[in-house]
Amino acid sequence: MLEIITPSVSFFVLLSIFFIGAISSLIYQKNDSIANFLSSFFSIIGSLCGLFFSVSMIIYGKNLSFIINYPYSSFFKISFHIDLLSAFFIFIISLISLFCSIYGVGYLKHFYKKYSIGVFGFFYNLLIGSLLLVVTASNGIFFLIAWEIMSISSYFLVVYDRYDTDNIKAGFLYLIMTYVGTVFIILSFLFIYKYIGSFEFIDIKSGISLIPLSIKNNIFIFTIIGFGTKAGIIPFHIWLPAAHPAAPSHVSALMSGVMIKTGVYMMIRLFVDILQPIPVWWGILILIIGSISSLLGVLYALTEHDIKRLLAFHSIENIGIILLGLGSALIFYSLNMPELALLGLMASLFHTLNHAIFKSLLFLSAGSVINEMHTRNIEEYGGIIKYMPQTAMFFLIGSMAISALPPFNGFFSEWLTYQALFQGVAQLNLSFQGIFIIAASSLAFTGGLALTCFVKAFGIIFLARPRSTKVSSIKESPLSMRIGMGFLALMSILFGLFSGYTSRLLEKIGKDLSIFKDTNYFTSASFYQGIDIKNSFASVSAPIIFVVLIIIIFAVIFIFTFVINKNQKIKIENTWGCGLNLNKRAEITATGFARSIILVFKGILKPSIQNEVEYHDADSRYLPKSRVITIHVKNIYNYYFYQPLRNIINIISLKTKNIQSGNINAYISYIFISLIIALLSVL
């Protein structure tokens, strides 16, 4: 089939499906259910086509580029270049948007009659389409246009639930941060244009030696700020925990699973592909950013009791882990160790895919719970596993995958990241070794803390007794939502089971980049053997872990249920509460659960505890009637970085206001002075 339809045509068909979906749902916005059907139908069909397109691209290993010339401008061309890296990101986008769209069919129903579904469908399809454009565009200006469509359509999705003023605020913060990021991206493209004279990525790559090193370093800093803001690295992360909770859940899944990955895509595209060769400190900086983001991301997640904010902070953590792989790849390549660099790149690509899967799974299952409970505060949940058993199962799988527990997919990408870092520790000299030790230790602590955080999240949301009366009236989510989550949970298991085969394909994708053309593999992978690191340093085999665990668990359950004391009686009784009646106040809260670990890290988190006591008799103050304890974590980024920045901008604005006197004579003199300056500078 691929031979009959030329790939470029099929790519345009793919884009036009999302476009038709966007327009048609806008046209039928009068009727909510038709608009929902159209928007979901076209996004599902489009995602399926995208999956088919990207998989065939990766399997056939073809590259594809085509240009539509725009006659009125020399530097703006609509040019696409789809290599295997782009195809891989198309795969991630289509995979996640497929299941999010299926989920959306049922999820959107509770917005009926409240908001316009047609408008939602328009921006939703536009977002997916623009994501595809971003990862395929091969011209700076065209890329920026696609990037802007992506930012704006996602902004409108963030503020979709517009009756809540918090959402409007969150959207505004997102808009500001994304524009600050875009300014830096534009600056870096302008710098490149000044020296190369073209916005075409191919021209930039071939003429990269024309850019002097100092300018290249500036470009690096600008792109790190620009794309890092989108990816959510610390300290540019502040929009993520605000914007993700505001958006509808499947949009949060799409944003957290896919959209922030476009930042990672561009970092890989620029640093690994276009701007090579690069100095070694770029990689070191990325590795340090990765360590900080992963460790601080998970620590802030621990302090949260808003389920979506908690997940948003975990996105920051996982972007950090992805950057650990990428940073080690860049360092290895600069130190002329391309085999190890390929290993690092593989690790970061694999984690990008895995994070997209389990994070969207977690957002979707959190969304199902929020949909029933109408609150995001996990202190009001509890015992939901009895009312929503399937959602609980999906959330459990997501939690285990994100905590890197084998045999789920998260483990295998973290394993690869560990191997890249261990090789750095083993093979480099002392100064670089230190950096890799920091990175590996932050990954190790991140793993433990993420486990803690998801014990907290799963335990407080789903286990024990309900903590509010609302819980007793909830029911399992509709079928389409369960299908969306179920398939993602299945993906999480399958990409774990087939991690050997997947890493084989990832190597192929890595080798498609020009710097790895002649690189030997550092790993060998197959289905049964799993992934092997050369020199027999390490190996892991997913199918064997699966089989071993499953056989032993069935044997254990069989022996201890049906062989030993099989006539055992089980009595159902109350939980022992020291003779008291247990109510919801006897249970541990999310705040209480995380309190000890917050206190351990109090140097970083700066918690403040507020203690409000109300007494029976305000004069004697012996018998407290009620106590409210609130633990706050100080937002040090706001306090030390954004607040001073805002103050400075305010001061400058106030000062510049002085020149705007309202006096026409003064304005004419400004024109005169600037004219003279212009003349002098020309002469």
Added chain:
Amino acid sequence: MTILIWIIQLFFVPVISPLIIGVIKKIKAKFQNRQGSSIFQFYKDLWKLMYKDEVVSKDASWIFLYAPFIIFTVTIAVGASIPLFASFLNGPTSDLLVIVYIMAISTFFLSLAGMDTGSAFGGFGSSREMTISALAEGGLIFSLLTVALVSSSTNVFIISGINILTHSQHLLSIMLAFIGFFIILLAETTRFPFDNPSTHLELTMIHEAMILEYSGKRLALMEWASANKLIIFIALGSNLFFPLGIAQNISWLALVIGIIVFLLKILFFSTIIAILESSVAKFRFFRLPDLLITSFILNVIAIVLIN
């Protein structure tokens, strides 16, 4: 014959583990000038618990019901994939990260089971357990990484096959890493000064608080799994850092020596743990992170010293 060795390997940990608990209790009793119970008492306790009826909380879900099986499974799987008395059995699940993260599965379900019944004890036990194990993970991975770097493999069987003590230039690193590992051993197996395994209803208890709601068969599995975990950590500590006497090839003599030496090592470690438990007081909870960070720093120094 290889199959026979594999069967011994598989059943070694669950069969021997109750014995260590008995030995440690006996030594502690001697220190306290008591007669103490027989060293086989724990086997009898397990048997007794297996044949009792159970009481399960009405608030519990399937997590509570199946957690003991999952946790026990993990200890069996890990026990079979680490070197006990023979170093030539190269298991496919013997990568050190695989071992660390499979053991994390048991921590995960243990903590969830603790929270599942909605009792205040279980919740706080889980919270404390997760705090300690989150901080212990860095030290655990790094101490194992030290020996892995010395023997340039992360497969624990290969590490135990190479006698790292002959790498005399790395002796200091290995000793530092071992001290780090020993601290983690005490933390992960809920021993002094981290936790008191023999008390109930203390404000500071960790492991016992989480399994407070269990009874009968499931309690037996939980206790047994925790004994298995102790032997797993002792095996890692003794065979990776001091791989003396371990069987290097398939011969009856080597295997018998291997098993005897391993039992002696277990006895040695149990004695140290018992002495420690009789002479040290339990630490305050917020002093424990200091100890764990000390372990981590020792391991980092060890790794830096290797090159």
